Amino acid sequence: MIITRRGGAFAALLLTTALAQAAGDVDRGATIVMQGDGQGGAPCLACHGSDGAGNDGAGFPRLAGLDAGYLAAQLRDYREGRRISAVMAPNASRLNDQQIEDVAAYYTVQTLAVTPAELPADLLAKGEQLVKQGDWDNYIVPCETCHGPGAQGVGATFPGLSGQHSTYLRQQLEAWKNGTRNNDPNQLMLAIAARLSDEQIQAVSAYLSQQPTRRVSP
Numbered sequence: 001m002i003i004t005r006r007g008g009a010f011a012a013l014l015l016t017t018a019l020a021q022a023a024g025d026v027d028r029g030a031t032i033v034m035q036g037d038g039q040g041g042a043p044c045l046a047c048h049g050s051d052g053a054g055n056d057g058a059g060f061p062r063l064a065g066l067d068a069g070y071l072a073a074q075l076r077d078y079r080e081g082r083r084i085s086a087v088m089a090p091n092a093s094r095l096n097d098q099q100i101e102d103v104a105a106y107y108t109v110q111t112l113a114v115t116p117a118e119l120p121a122d123l124l125a126k127g128e129q130l131v132k133q134g135d136w137d138n139y140i141v142p143c144e145t146c147h148g149p150g151a152q153g154v155g156a157t158f159p160g161l162s163g164q165h166s167t168y169l170r171q172q173l174e175a176w177k178n179g180t181r182n183n184d185p186n187q188l189m190l191a192i193a194a195r196l197s198d199e200q201i202q203a204v205s206a207y208l209s210q211q212p213t214r215r216v217s218p
Helices: 001-021 026-035 068-080 088-092 097-108 121-132 166-178 187-195 198-209
Strands: none
Touching: 001 088, 026 097, 068 088, 166 187, 166 198, 187 198
């Protein structure tokens, strides 16, 4: 009985330790973001900024406020070749599971306000219709069906799209459409993007980029 109790206590300790390691640490994530992984990987801020703002002109996505589970899953996909990027693959390949969780934990608690841009009203109206109502004549469901009200995101599977840079959104929709990105559950985005016209991709990307971002409490 003593051995069993000790064995049970030891197993509980291992489980607690594993859970603690699995949870991302914001401070450790900040170190990687600011200084790199210590093994030659570039600091994340070089492209995404210390605050996760990204860079619209360069196509680097905004990471601030995205779900930590989603961020971690994308980093693992880059690391393991399920998602292709000449920039991300070599950096993600150097991160272990804990480091990935730490970086995700850091960026998910960053907050940024969206600065509205002067965009054509008809373009934004077309984008809003796609986000909220879809285009049922062409079997395109509203973005909010999966990504939630205001496209703010739903858990680790459906990322927040609101406040994301239009350049990045457009690039990703085009990648889904031409099949160069396919790491989505059940090929949902492949099917939807294939039905979007170039004009619709531009409109929905423009509209979403102007919407308020999701705010996460530390």
